[in-house]
Amino acid sequence: MSDLQSMDTLVSLAKRRGYVFQSSEIYGGTGSVWDYGPLGVELRRNVMDAWWSAMVHQRDDVEGLDSGILMHPRVWEASGHVEGFTDPLVECKHCKMRFRQDQLGASACGQKPSKAPGETDSCDLGEPRLFNLMFETFMGPVKDAAATVYLRPETAQGSYVNFLNVQTSARQKIPFGVAQMGKAFRNEITPGNFIFRTREFEQMEMQYFVEPGTDDEWFEYWRAQRLEWHRSLGIRGEKLRLTPHGPNELAHYAKTAEDIEYEFPFGWKEFEGIHNRTDFDLGRHQEYSGKKLEYVDSASGKRFVPYVIETAVGVGRTMLVAMVDAYREEEVEGDTRVVLGLHPRLAPIKVAVFPLVKKDGMPEIAEALHKELRAAGIPSFYDTSGAIGRRYRRQDEAGTPWCVTVDGQSVEDGSVTVRDRDTMDQSRVAASAVRAWVQERLGGVA
Amino acid sequence: MSDLQSMDTLVSLAKRRGYVFQSSEIYGGTGSVWDYGPLGVELRRNVMDAWWSAMVHQRDDVEGLDSGILMHPRVWEASGHVEGFTDPLVECKHCKMRFRQDQLGASACGQKPSKAPGETDSCDLGEPRLFNLMFETFMGPVKDAAATVYLRPETAQGSYVNFLNVQTSARQKIPFGVAQMGKAFRNEITPGNFIFRTREFEQMEMQYFVEPGTDDEWFEYWRAQRLEWHRSLGIRGEKLRLTPHGPNELAHYAKTAEDIEYEFPFGWKEFEGIHNRTDFDLGRHQEYSGKKLEYVDSASGKRFVPYVIETAVGVGRTMLVAMVDAYREEEVEGDTRVVLGLHPRLAPIKVAVFPLVKKDGMPEIAEALHKELRAAGIPSFYDTSGAIGRRYRRQDEAGTPWCVTVDGQSVEDGSVTVRDRDTMDQSRVAASAVRAWVQERLGGVA
Numbered sequence: 023m024s025d026l027q028s029m030d031t032l033v034s035l036a037k038r039r040g041y042v043f044q045s046s047e048i049y050g051g052t053g054s055v056w057d058y059g060p061l062g063v064e065l066r067r068n069v070m071d072a073w074w075s076a077m078v079h080q081r082d083d084v085e086g087l088d089s090g091i092l093m094h095p096r097v098w099e100a101s102g103h104v105e106g107f108t109d110p111l112v113e114c115k116h117c118k119m120r121f122r123q124d125q126l127g128a129s130a131c132g133q134k135p136s137k138a139p140g141e142t143d144s145c146d147l148g149e150p151r152l153f154n155l156m157f158e159t160f161m162g163p164v165k166d167a168a169a170t171v172y173l174r175p176e177t178a179q180g181s182y183v184n185f186l187n188v189q190t191s192a193r194q195k196i197p198f199g200v201a202q203m204g205k206a207f208r209n210e211i212t213p214g215n216f217i218f219r220t221r222e223f224e225q226m227e228m229q230y231f232v233e234p235g236t237d238d239e240w241f242e243y244w245r246a247q248r249l250e251w252h253r254s255l256g257i258r259g260e261k262l263r264l265t266p267h268g269p270n271e272l273a274h275y276a277k278t279a280e281d282i283e284y285e286f287p288f289g290w291k292e293f294e295g296i297h298n299r300t301d302f303d304l305g306r307h308q309e310y311s312g313k314k315l316e317y318v319d320s321a322s323g324k325r326f327v328p329y330v331i332e333t334a335v336g337v338g339r340t341m342l343v344a345m346v347d348a349y350r351e352e353e354v355e356g357d358t359r360v361v362l363g364l365h366p367r368l369a370p371i372k373v374a375v376f377p378l379v380k381k382d383g384m385p386e387i388a389e390a391l392h393k394e395l396r397a398a399g400i401p402s403f404y405d406t407s408g409a410i411g412r413r414y415r416r417q418d419e420a421g422t423p424w425c426v427t428v429d430g431q432s433v434e435d436g437s438v439t440v441r442d443r444d445t446m447d448q449s450r451v452a453a454s455a456v457r458a459w460v461q462e463r464l465g466g467v468a
Numbered sequence: 469m470s471d472l473q474s475m476d477t478l479v480s481l482a483k484r485r486g487y488v489f490q491s492s493e494i495y496g497g498t499g500s501v502w503d504y505g506p507l508g509v510e511l512r513r514n515v516m517d518a519w520w521s522a523m524v525h526q527r528d529d530v531e532g533l534d535s536g537i538l539m540h541p542r543v544w545e546a547s548g549h550v551e552g553f554t555d556p557l558v559e560c561k562h563c564k565m566r567f568r569q570d571q572l573g574a575s576a577c578g579q580k581p582s583k584a585p586g587e588t589d590s591c592d593l594g595e596p597r598l599f600n601l602m603f604e605t606f607m608g609p610v611k612d613a614a615a616t617v618y619l620r621p622e623t624a625q626g627s628y629v630n631f632l633n634v635q636t637s638a639r640q641k642i643p644f645g646v647a648q649m650g651k652a653f654r655n656e657i658t659p660g661n662f663i664f665r666t667r668e669f670e671q672m673e674m675q676y677f678v679e680p681g682t683d684d685e686w687f688e689y690w691r692a693q694r695l696e697w698h699r700s701l702g703i704r705g706e707k708l709r710l711t712p713h714g715p716n717e718l719a720h721y722a723k724t725a726e727d728i729e730y731e732f733p734f735g736w737k738e739f740e741g742i743h744n745r746t747d748f749d750l751g752r753h754q755e756y757s758g759k760k761l762e763y764v765d766s767a768s769g770k771r772f773v774p775y776v777i778e779t780a781v782g783v784g785r786t787m788l789v790a791m792v793d794a795y796r797e798e799e800v801e802g803d804t805r806v807v808l809g810l811h812p813r814l815a816p817i818k819v820a821v822f823p824l825v826k827k828d829g830m831p832e833i834a835e836a837l838h839k840e841l842r843a844a845g846i847p848s849f850y851d852t853s854g855a856i857g858r859r860y861r862r863q864d865e866a867g868t869p870w871c872v873t874v875d876g877q878s879v880e881d882g883s884v885t886v887r888d889r890d891t892m893d894q895s896r897v898a899a900s901a902v903r904a905w906v907q908e909r910l911g912g913v914a
Contacts, residue, residue, distance in 0.1 A: 040531075040637030046540030048629050048757040052607070052617075055536035057630055060638045063532040067520075074513075080842060082850065085486075086509040090501035091651065092668050094492030111609055120609040159605040159619065161500070161667060163557055163566040163657055171498075173605065173619075183494050184503060191486030192506045193853070205537065205651060211609055221607060222538050311494040396526060404528065407639070 026349040029216055029287055035360065036345070039420050041065065042217060054213035054221040061420060062341070064370030064401065066224075069340050070203055072367060073226045076251055077201045084199035084228060085192045089180025091205055092161065092171050100310035101179050101303060102274055103172075108152035109211055114145035122211045123150045155208045157221075173207035178332060181229040182303045185315055185328075189231075196317050196328060197240065199230035203337070215288050217338040224337035229299075231317070231328035237277070237298055240331045245280055245296045248333050252282065252294075252340075256365035257347050261285045265292070275302035282335075284343045293343055294335035301327040344368055348421065354446075362421035363444055366464055371422040373460055374403045376413050378429040388428040391438070391453055398457055400464070418443055424463075426456055472795040475662055475733055481806065482791070485866050487511065488663060500659035500667040507866060508787070510816030510847065512670075515701075515786050516649055518813060519672045522697055523647045530645035530674060531638045535626025537651060538607065538617050546756035547625050547749060548720055549618070554598035555657055560591035568657045569596045601654045603667075619653035624778060627675040628749045631761055631774075635677075642763050642774055643686065645676035649783070661734050663784040670783035675745075677763070677774035683723070683744055686777045691726055691742045694779050698728065698740075698786075702811035703793050707731045711738070721748035728781075730789045739789055740781035747773040790814055794867065800892075808867035809890055812910055817868040819906055820849045822859050824875040834874040837884070837899055844903055846910070864889055870909075872902055 026032055036042040040059035044051040058066050078086045098104045110123040157173040160166075174180070181188075181200040188200050203226045213219045232240045245264065253259060267279040277300050281292035304315045304327050316325050348363040366372065375392040377384035385406060395402035403422070405413050410427060417425050425441040432438050432453060439448045440459065451459050472478055482488040486505035490497040504512050524532045544550045556569040603619040606612075620626070627634075627646040634646050649672045659665045678686045691710065699705060713725040723746050727738035750761045750773050762771050794809045812818065821838040823830035831852060841848035849868070851859050856873060863871050871887040878884050878899060885894045886905065897905050 037633070038637065040634065043630055043633045045536045045538075046543055046629055047633065048753065048759040048761075049540035049542045052536075052538065052540050054607070055538050057533065057535035057626065059533060059630070059634060060531040063534040066534060075845075079845075079847060085506040087503065087505060088509040088512060089503035090491045090498075090668050092491075092498065092501050092653075094495040094498050096495045097492055118610065153609055157605045157607075159603045161498070161603075161655065163599055163655070164564065180491075180503065183492055184489055184505070187483070187489045187493065188486065188505060191484060207538075209607065209609070222536050307494065313494040315494075399521075399525075401525060 023350050023352050026287055026346050032345060032349060033216055035349075035362070035419060036062070036216075039362075039416075041345070054210065056217050056220060056338070061370040065341055065344070065364070065368060065421075066337060068368045068370070069337055069344070070226065072255060073251075073335075073340075074201070074203065077199075077226075077228050081199075083194070083197065084201050084230075085188050085194060087181055087184060087188060087200050087202050088204060089177065089184060089202065091174050091207075092159075093174060093180065093183070095171050096310055097179050097183060097307075098156065098172050100306040101182075102306070103156055103175060104154070106274060107156055107175060108154050110150040111153040111211070112147045112150045115148050116144075116146045119145065120153070121147075153211070155210065157207045157209050175208050176206050176334070177202040177204050177225050177227045178229055178299075178334070179303070181227070182307055182315075182330075183311075185231065185304060189317070196319070197230060197232040197236070199228050201226075201228040203227075215286070215291075217342050218286070218288075218291065220338060225334060226337060226340075227332060227334045230331040230333075232331060234301065234326060234329045237300070237329040237331060241278060241280075241296065241298045244331050244333050248294055248296060248335070249282060252343070255344065255368060257284070257343060261347060263290065265290075273297070275299045284346070286342070286346055293339035294333065297332040297334070299330040299332050301329055303330060304328065359415065359418060361418045361443065364421040364423075366423045369421045369423050370401065371403045371417070371420060372401050372424065372464065373456075374405055374413070374417045374422050374425045376405055376410060376425065376427045378410055378427055380406050382430065383433045384428045384430075387432055387438075387453060388426075391426065391428070391456060394457055395460065398461070400457070400460055414441060424460065428453070469796050469798045472733055472792050478791060478795060479662055481795075481808070481865060482508070482662075485808075485862075487791070500656065502663050502666060502784070507816040511787055511790070511810070511814060511867075512783060514814045514816070515783055515790065516672065518701060519697075519781075519786075520647070520649065522700075523645075523672075523674050529640070529643065530647050530676075531634050531640060533627055533630055533634060533646050533648050534650060535623065535630060535648065537620050537653075538605075539620060539626065539629070541617050542756055543625050543629060543753075544602065544618050546752040547628075548752070549602055549621060550600070552720060553602060553621060554600050556596040557599040557657070558593045558596045561594050562590075562592045565591065566599070567593075599657070601656065603653045603655050621654050622652050622780070623648040623650050623671050623673045624675055624745075624780070625749070627673070628753055628761075628776075629757075631677065631750060635763070642765070643676060643678040643682070645674050647672075647674040649673075661732070661737075663788050664732070664734075664737065666784060671780060672783060672786075673778065673780045676777040676779075678777060680747065680772060680775045683746070683775040683777060687724060687726075687742065687744045690777050690779050694740055694742060694781070695728060698789070701790065701814060702809075703730070703789060707793060709736065711736075719743070721745045730792070732788070732792055739785035740779065743778040743780070745776040745778050747775055749776060750774065805861065805864060807864045807889065810867040810869075812869045815867045815869050816847065817849045817863070817866060818847050818870065818910065819902075820851055820859070820863045820868050820871045822851055822856060822871065822873045824856055824873055826852050828876065829879045830874045830876075833878055833884075833899060834872075837872065837874070837902060840903055841906065844907070846903070846906055860887060870906065874899070 041062040043057045045055035111120045113120045160169040161171045162169045265281045277298040279297045282294040283290045308315045352359045377388040392402050392404040427439045437450045438453045441448045487508040489503045491501035557566045559566045606615040607617045608615045711727045723744040725743045728740040729736045754761045798805045821834050823834040838850040873885045883896045884899045887894045
């Protein structure tokens with residue numbers, strides 16, 4: 023049994039099974055945006071539903087929010103993004119090409135600056151300049167500086183500017199949190215590693231507002247919660263690690279920060295961050311908006327600007343972790359079996375239902391069972407095409423935990439076989455009991 | 469009992485109860501984007517889940533997709549949006565202000581063109597010019613024409629360019645559909661009517677690919693399906709109507725089109741469209757990409773570019789229809805009772821649990837019941853604050869179908885009262901039976 027060795031293998035499976043397609047592929051792609059196909063969109067839903075359940079529905083102290091991608095431009099002045107959300111670039115004075123300063127040496131780009139004598143289009147580099155990673159656009163009919171707005175680079179600021187609206191309408195008391203899931207955009211100079219670093223991406227962020235002085239203990243609490251959540255989705259513990267930011271790595275707003283990293287085929291990489299953002303953001307929005315963003319404790323009368331503990335994880339990165347961690351190849355009777363061993367909660371299809379052959383009353387029984395499962399809210403897939411072994415292998419690659427086969431015996435005694443994706447064991451179950459059998463196995467996780 | 473008379477009443481309730489906040493309110497707002505608060509985000513989820521269930525999960529012939537907001541710019545040349553997605557504007561040659569031509573007379577804007585003699589900043593209107601409604605931005609480090617990309621004005625094109633990827637990976641046969649939910653952006657000159665017309669909005673669109681010649685009957689089929697879906701969410705039939713587009717109203721791609729309209733306080737307005745887009749879009753993408761987008765029938769060997777029947781509805785507009793339709797005021801014992809009578813499937817909170825008083829063992833029973841419901845996946849809200857009548861009224865406004873109260877008798881015999889939002893009737897149920905009582909009533913709709 024072997025793990026995923028190369029991202030190309032996963033990219034290929036992802037396209038073949040309808041998980042991930044290159045955006046605008048028929049036009050040559052964009053190089054930095056990916057589309058989720060029929061199975062990918064379900065994996066995405068399952069990841070997001072699991073996060074929302076754990077962070078919002080199963081708690082009384084976290085409220086949901088969905089703020090806009092386009093916000094008032096002053097938000098990004100207050101947050102520091104207009105001034106500080108930058109990468110250093112050097113531009114060729116001659117051809118106007120731009121290069122990321124810290125990657126000049128390593129870049130494999132064909133247009134890398136060269137100084138060959140006599141080459142008239144050779145690059146002539148200027149001084150490094152700061153390039154802002156926010157996408158800019160114009161709102162309203164006039165394209166001028168006054169109409170400039172940004173595509174948000176994080177959902178967090180939407181939670182800060184709505185802090186008092188949420189607290190008041192939901193009648194929450196400190197400590198409490200605001201959770202958001204949604205798209206964000208960063209004009210990365212070098213996107214890459216499949217869906218790991220993209221210019222358009224989706225975040226799941228939670229801002230937890232606490233009394234100053236209690237922030238260190240809440241930081242510990244949320245770090246533990248978030249690590250446990252990834253384990254609860256079946257991610258192998260030995261592939262996960264926590265890495266604190268050193269003093270020189272901390273963002274301008276952070277007192278402490280820690281990354282949750284996963285060991286991808288391209289190395290250990292951060293896919294979730296837990297940050298103690300202090301009162302920086304609320305304080306700046308107070309200053310820039312002129313509106314108080316204080317919490318008043320109704321019992322003690324104490325007033326303060328809360329500290330914020332943030333947990334921020336990418337949807338695409340969580341999907342990538344789930345797929346990479348689940349991928350394995352096995353030798354089975356001289357053949358290679360490819361399995362996407364996703365946790366049943368994350369698997370797009372929970373059950374595939376097959377008639378062994380397309381006759382003798384088998385399709386009728388199988389189709390009725392498929393419809394019964396579907397009506398009960400269990401994602402089910404009905405397939406009649408190809409040899410049964412081939413149908414099993416397709417579902418192994420798709421990540422489907424259970425396959426149900428209707429065979430000759432089913433027509434006689436109403437029993438069917440249920441095949442387990444991971445062990446390949448088959449057991450006989452009454453067709454009428456399959457729904458409860460599956461619900462029981464999903465029950466603990468749904 | 470009276471319906472909603474004025475949008476201001478709903479805007480106020482929506483803010484007070486945490487349904488909808490003005491985006492970036494502390495900075496004076498953006499005037500065209502709205503944020504969903506703790507209850508709004510759940511109403512949004514329930515609307516989207518209901519659509520996805522009906523359109524994808526409960527069908528074998530529709531596949532889900534989630535394509536990017538940023539696509540290759542050629543997509544929008546092929547679709548006709550770069551050339552044709554425009555409104556006519558007139559610009560003042562002097563002050564550079566722009567005005568929508570068809571609204572010059574009716575506009576209440578203080579900067580409306582005037583010709584008062586001697587006013588040096590009086591407007592001097594030029595010829596009308598076409599203003600494109602797509603938001604433009606730049607991808608990559610160089611801001612030039614070659615880097616221009618657009619925020620998608622519809623999700624549909626993502627489904628067209630992925631047509632073959634979806635069909636092949638999901639092994640679908642014609643007729644089949646591709647469903648998407650996601651954000652889209654239109655730089656409307658005059659946004660308004662609360663969340664009805666916004667510049668950032670969310671769509672639920674389904675593209676159904678059919679053999680040419682069968683398109684008229686599939687158009688009829690989907691029109692009936694979509695109307696029935698809105699009724700199934702409790703929207704009153706007399707407030708819904710179908711309005712076909714006349715020959716002069718049809719979009720450039722459409723053979724036939726019909727709107728589903730609702731009677732808002734501001735008049736009958738379209739909130740869903742059903743369109744026969746013919747083979748226009750796939751044909752254009754074939755032409756512009758140079759890639760075949762044909763379907764090959766494996767049985768007959770027939771090849772053709774499919775026709776498309778599209779159903780397109782706004783998430784925000786569906787939420788607005790649900791809220792407007794559900795709003796009512798009643799006289800109860802000399803008081804006005806405000807009720808948001810949302811269908812239980814759409815209601816953000818399904819059950820609120822109250823101890824009658826905060827002593828005598830009532831909070832313990834109530835909290836245990838709240839946690840039991842929550843763990844079973846039933847959104848529940850626990851509230852101990854204020855007189856019981858006040859707590860009921862808050863939940864009436866929030867749209868919660870059932871309130872459960874733990875009183876003195878509960879401590880003695882384990883029974884609780886369940887109050888119905890619409891009838892205000894109370895019945896006694898064993899606390900241990902409440903979960904099944906609620907699941908039964910949600911069962912037919914969940």
